[in-house]
Amino acid sequence: MSDGFVARSLDEVLFWSRIMKEHSFFLKLGFRCEDTQLIQEANHFYAVFESIEHRANTYSIGTDPYTIRRFNEETFVAVSHIWAFKRKVLGLILACQLPGGTNFPLLVDHVSREANYFRNRLAELNSGKLEPLPDAIIDENVFFLRIMADHAKFISHLLDPSERKLVEQANDFSHDFDQLLFQARDLESMRPQSQTGPLLDQFLDQNKVSVKSLRDFKRTARELIEACRIKSIIHPLLADHVFREAERFLLIIDLFEKSLTGHPVPAPHEVSSFAPNAP
Template identity: 70%
Template sequence: MANPIVARSLDEIRFWSRIMKEHALFLSLGFTYEQQQLIDEANQFIAMFERIEEKLSRFSVNSDLREVQAFNNEVYQAAASIWYYKRKVLGLTLRCEIRTNNYPLLVDHISREAAYFADRLKELNEGKLVPKPEAIIEENVFFLRIMADHAKFIGHLLDPSERKLVEQAREFSHDFDQLVFQAVDLDSMRPQSETKPILNQFLNQNRVSVASLRDFKKTARELIEECRIKSNIHPLLADHTFREAERFLEIIDLFEASLAGTNN
């Protein structure tokens, strides 16, 4: 029987390594021609995560746990390295030492995702398959904020003449900001909030909102790929944000299954 830690580790690496590789690409596309050193560093990270993806293909859910744990450690170092690079770029940007086409919030956003990826690998090597009930709210705060950021980026990268889509993106941004605040409030109410009915209601509400945003992203992705709307959004970025919404929905399913298991 496959070890659940092995299966989950490979799943996390498969998803997030591709995300990290794409982050490096998006950063490189946003730099100006005189920032060649930063572009070169981004390209090195693209190559690094391509090597990780190639090595990943050699593993299966039946692989030895110790070998997968060693691989987790290797990928952890890569995730930590790209986190440091992203924070360096953010610092240079905030100090106005460089001017790029990458919003500071976007650079902060992708650095948070790198930190999350590294933390997940560390937790898995510690035998933690899913968060405890008290940590579910905190992880939802992370993903809700990611979704709110996506809506903001979409709104700012659409051409101003796309008024209807820009307004929809703003509405999603507002809605997810409110969900973040609501989740923070709920988190501060612990231990009273550590009950299955409240957490299930919380997850169900998030599921509805994320599914709606996911569908909006899917439509936007299709319109961008078909060149039917005006924007500065790379087709891969549109697909990238769609996949992250799909990921959040999968994680909500895992949380609900975990909560159900605590009462069995």
């Protein structure tokens, strides 16, 4: 194991442990006051991932790789547990056992998919089994395009209906990313024949344009929410949360583009995040 393994592991854990911590908070906000057991479980997971985040910040590129390997294994267990919690909550909602709660079923499924993505990443890092670049490009984009499409839908439904222009913009983004996702899945089903340099390069270029537009929309929405200039039930932390995920997707696209064109790819510790291989 090398410094690259350590840097990439820490990058993944730092980014995704914060995401998991915030998921716990958002789920808690959506439970009813009588759901005391679920609220306690959400608080437990918040504390677990806050601790993981703090531990990750105590390590550095010079940390013994075997220490990081054990840390990844411990984090994998925690992520598996929060994934199971999220799927349990989804089951309760779909069985109409939490009437009056405000967690959308799609949102709970969304956060469980991100937990599974994180879990797979940790397993791959520890096993050292990385996908070839063409497969990684398609799989990462399929995953993140769906995440972006979901975000647009959540924003649309959490804005006050009177914010007609912003709701319309969010719905347009939802449609745009649904179409991009369909295209990505078509490319996925056509592989390996579809994995040519020109096709993958165009694929990344097209996605990058749309992700930048959505990222900018999310930034504006975050600023408006923080300044109390629009009507919504979007928590400011949620607005920042979805913005950060768009930023990460853009960085991943940039790193893939550099890899395709032969430009040097930054070391993980030189950027805020590092392009992971596909789950």
